Amino acid sequence: MKKLALASLVMAMFGAAQIPASADTVWFRTYDVNHDGLWSYPEYVQAETHYYTSHPKVMRVTTEQMRRNFDDLDTGHSGMVKIEQVRTIHDWD
Numbered sequence: 001m002k003k004l005a006l007a008s009l010v011m012a013m014f015g016a017a018q019i020p021a022s023a024d025t026v027w028f029r030t031y032d033v034n035h036d037g038l039w040s041y042p043e044y045v046q047a048e049t050h051y052y053t054s055h056p057k058v059m060r061v062t063t064e065q066m067r068r069n070f071d072d073l074d075t076g077h078s079g080m081v082k083i084e085q086v087r088t089i090h091d092w093d
Contacts, residue, residue, distance in 0.1 A: 024083070024086070024087050025083065027047065028047075028083045028086055030047075031043050031044075031046050031047035031050075033046075037082070037083070038080040038081065038082060039080065039081045039086060040079065040080055041067070041070050041079065044066075044070050044073075044081065044086075045066060045070075048061075048066060048069075069089070073085045073086065073088070073089065
């Protein structure tokens, strides 16, 4: 639990794109509200909204674009995305 709190603090201070690639798991788990190992669309929106608000120079997306992005990640059309799918959306380097 301490690692999660520390990683969340680091993300808040420096922004998700500036932390090491291993932090994507922490970022995913932070927004996996029901802890099922998947993101629903509302969980995805919450995570992305935080990302965009903490990165003011990142291009904003519309609600419609965010939905399309989620649907693109949801290759199985289950309404849920796995961490492996989410890892493709941000460059952690």
